[in-house]
Amino acid sequence: MTPEKNDKKLTRWLLAATIALLALVLCLQLWQMFGRKAGNDALAPDSANGPAAPQAAEPLTPPAAGVSQGKTTIIEDVQALNPALSSDDLASLSSKELEQLWKTGAPGLPIGMSLAAHAAEQYAGTLEVDSVTSKTEPELDEAPAHYEVELRHPTLGNFEYKIDAYTGEVLEGLPDIIGSVPSAAPQEAPAPEAQPPAQAQTPSAQKPAAGDQAPAATGEEAAKSAAFTHAGVSAADAEAVRCKLDWENDRQVYDIEFWVGNTEYDYEIDASTNAVLESKQEQNSRPGGTAAQQPGSFIGEEAAKSAALSHAGISAADAGYVQCELDEDDGRWIYELEFRAGSVEYEYEIDASSGTVVKAAQDR
Numbered sequence: 001m002t003p004e005k006n007d008k009k010l011t012r013w014l015l016a017a018t019i020a021l022l023a024l025v026l027c028l029q030l031w032q033m034f035g036r037k038a039g040n041d042a043l044a045p046d047s048a049n050g051p052a053a054p055q056a057a058e059p060l061t062p063p064a065a066g067v068s069q070g071k072t073t074i075i076e077d078v079q080a081l082n083p084a085l086s087s088d089d090l091a092s093l094s095s096k097e098l099e100q101l102w103k104t105g106a107p108g109l110p111i112g113m114s115l116a117a118h119a120a121e122q123y124a125g126t127l128e129v130d131s132v133t134s135k136t137e138p139e140l141d142e143a144p145a146h147y148e149v150e151l152r153h154p155t156l157g158n159f160e161y162k163i164d165a166y167t168g169e170v171l172e173g174l175p176d177i178i179g180s181v182p183s184a185a186p187q188e189a190p191a192p193e194a195q196p197p198a199q200a201q202t203p204s205a206q207k208p209a210a211g212d213q214a215p216a217a218t219g220e221e222a223a224k225s226a227a228f229t230h231a232g233v234s235a236a237d238a239e240a241v242r243c244k245l246d247w248e249n250d251r252q253v254y255d256i257e258f259w260v261g262n263t264e265y266d267y268e269i270d271a272s273t274n275a276v277l278e279s280k281q282e283q284n285s286r287p288g289g290t291a292a293q294q295p296g297s298f299i300g301e302e303a304a305k306s307a308a309l310s311h312a313g314i315s316a317a318d319a320g321y322v323q324c325e326l327d328e329d330d331g332r333w334i335y336e337l338e339f340r341a342g343s344v345e346y347e348y349e350i351d352a353s354s355g356t357v358v359k360a361a362q363d364r
Contacts, residue, residue, distance in 0.1 A: 067091050070095070070322070071091070071095055071098065073340070074095065074098040074099060074102060074340075075087055075090045075091060075098060077102050077340070077343070078090055078098055078101055078102050078106045079106075081102065081105055081106040082105075082106035082107070082108070085106060085108075085109055086109075089109050090109075092112060093110070093112060094113065094138070094246065094247035094248070095246070095247070096138055096246070096247075097110060097112070097113070097138045097140060100138055100139075100140035100141040101140055103140075103141050104140060104141050104145065107166075108166055109166075110138070110140060110145065110147075110165040110166055111147075111163075111165060111166065111167075111168050113136040113138060113147060113247075113248065113249055113250070114136075114249055114250045115168060116136055116147035116149055116163040116165070116168070117134040117136045117147075117149050117249055119149075119163050119168045119169075119170060120134065120149035120151060120161040120163055120170065120173060121134065121151065123161065123170045123173060123175055124151055124159060124161070124173065124174065124175065124176065124177045124178075125175070125176040125177065125178050125179065126151060126153070126177065126178065129153070129178070131153070131154045132151055132152065132153050132154075133151075133152045134149055134150065134151050134152070134249065135149070135150045135152070135248070135249075135278075136148070136149045136150075136248065136249055138165070139165075140165050144164060144165075144171070145164070145165035145166060146162045146163055146164055146165050146171055147162070147163045147165055148160065148161070148162060149161045149162075149163055149173075151177075153177065156177055156178075159173065159174055159177055160172070160173065161173030220243045220245070220254065222274055223243065223254035223256060223269040223271065223274060224238075224241065224243055224254075224256060225274075226269050226274040226275075226276060227256045227258070227265070227267040227269055227276070227279075230267070230276045230279060231260070231265050231267075231279070231281070233260050233265075237260050238258040238259070238260055238265075239258065239259045239260070239298075240257075240258060240259045240298055240326055241256070241257070241258040242255075242256065242257045242258070242301065242324075242325065242326055243255070243256045244256075244323075244324075245271060248268075251270065251271075251272075252270075252271035252272065253268050253269060253270060253271055253277060254267075254268070254269040254271055255267075255268055256268075256269060257326070262283060263281055263282070263283055264281065264282050264283075265279070265280070265281045266278075266279070266280040266281070266282075267279050267280075297353060298326070298333065298352040298353060299335075299350075299352065299353070299354075299355045301324045301326075301335065303355055304324060304335035304337060304350040304352070304355065305322055305324055305337060305339075307348075307350050307355050307356075307357065308337045308339070308346070308348035308350055308357070308360075309339070311348070311357050311360060312341070312346050312348075312360070314341045318341045318342075319339040319340065319341055319346075322337065322338070322339040323337065323338045323339070324336070324337045325337075326352060329349075332351070333351075333352035333353065334349045334350060334351060334352055334358055335348075335349070335350040335352055336348075336349055337349075337350065343364060344362055344363070344364050345362070345363045345364075346360070346361070346362055346363075347359070347360070347361040347362075347363070348360050348361075
């Protein structure tokens with residue numbers, strides 16, 4: 001073989017080797033660009049089902065033990081609107097606060113009635129005065145959202161405050177009432193209501209000490225009995241009795257209303273001790289007419305609830321929160337009911353004598 005032929009053969013081999021090397025380099029580059037990325041994607045955990053999905057939303061925790069089913073339902077509905085709210089924090093609120101919070105879209109966590117009362121007393125300068133009592137009502141569905149706090153001084157009288165529901169700022173009210181109205185107060189103090197001698201000696205009327213540990217709620221019948229005893233009437237004489245368990249200032253209370261003749265009684269009873277926290281009676285003229293219009297012949301709250309739920313086509317178990325109040329509207333006695341099932345809020349008016357549906361409304 002001539003040298004010329006050997007040179008040509010060597011050139012071909014070098015050219016083939018160069019082409020093969022270039023092909024190998026190209027394959028490596030393509031694998032680095034596409035093959036490695038595909039492998040990483042295959043190894044990465046799926047965002048929905050993978051074991052280490054980042055930033056997964058925490059499940060809503062159930063409220064603490066001891067919270068009623070109705071209140072639990074409201075808490076779950078509020079958390080559905082704002083999952084950032086803790087179920088434990090929401091459980092510390094009253095049912096009325098939770099309902100108003102749900103109606104307004106749950107923009108945040110309110111400070112609560114206890115802190116609102118504390119803010120009012122601090123502003124009024126009565127924190128160290130043991131004889132000052134307070135009554136707090138939430139108004140979260142008003143603008144601005146606030147708490148209405150009424151401070152009651154035994155000689156200075158009553159003072160009203162508005163506390164911002166989310167910041168605790170005092171919106172309205174008189175500061176330092178002890179130092180600002182020391183002399184005028186005795187003349188402005190309301191006269192105490194006259195009570196029968198027997199009522200003043202009733203043990204249930206004594207308010208428990210602040211440090212006492214309150215037991216569980218004693219039940220509606222015991223609370224009613226305490227109210228009847230304080231009023232000096234028998235259970236048989238009481239008509240159109242309404243009893244509702246509620247929370248006020250971190251304390252469970254029974255709100256009780258009833259009639260005896262033309263006198264309307266309104267009581268607030270401590271649910272754990274049956275102490276009479278507040279009492280009021282008014283002489284009111286009942287609507288005239290037949291006996292069917294008299295409270296003694298009313299169908300009662302349970303029958304009114306049953307009529308409303310039946311008309312709405314839902315069961316009592318599905319109604320997470322039911323509120324029922326007896327009221328007079330243009331000479332006609334009706335039961336006003338509010339309840340919720342799922343995301344639907346129902347409002348009903350039931351004739352107190354016949355049980356017929358006077359009004360029905362739904363709000364989604």
